[in-house]
Amino acid sequence: MDVKRRLRSRGYRVTPQREAVLEVLRENEGVPLDPEAVFEFTRERYAGIGLATVYRTLELFCDLGLVLRVHLHEGSQHYEINTGKHHHHMVCVSCGSVEEFKGCVVDELEESIREDSDFVVTSHCLSLFGYCPACLPAR
Template identity: 40%
Template sequence: MLVIETERWLELLEEKGGRITGPRKAIVELMVKADHALSPVDVFDQARSKYPKMGLVTVYRTLEILSELGLVERVHQQDGCHMYLRAANGHEHLLICSRCGKAAYFSGDDLSVLIDRISSESGFVIQSHWLQLQGICQKCQPKKFQTPIE
């Protein structure tokens, strides 16, 4: 499955006008299989193990193209920096662990009532929304905060 998805991403990247180089392929492979948000420096460090001469600019440019294609999305951090994560299928919202970067998607169909109220109160016509919640995943939580599974 990951091989097929990687090939599809590379085809889309090439259609967008991007050359498929070894470093770009390594970046795509990392992003396809990532289960947590990665900073450009994280991607750079991991991909350089395969391509030591890769430049950080290549990572930034490739992530930007993948973002434009809707294959990855930016994850906003409290410090103002961005991390990147494989985009969700359909309309889902993002939950990010603030310690390890693990990501989970959730649907938010019940947000329509809130959006309608905000639109009514503000006079805005809401065209789109983006929701990202941050918290601490179960693995990163201290044991005393974890609830046992019965």
């Protein structure tokens, strides 16, 4: 568990709240959660946690690179444990379910931009929208 070390080496403290939030995110690998959902799940482990602490913790984990921000364009921000495996999401516009896919062609795109433009790309955000197998027949 090098997370404790990573926190302490930067002057941050290891608290049961932070451990609980991290566990929740780890249990939901591949499933982007919004702060409210993280709050609810974490309360099952640490009943007294406050919503503000969840927000602060998610922000901190993002800074530390432990967690990734996921933009599903659904009103609220979503978060996911950073497994190191780069991927994006397909969002069903009908039921809201999220599926991940591994392929990402943006690296190639960044390459071509490096040639055509003076803009230096450091990160990107890509989401796909459509219909999941379950909702397709209805549409």
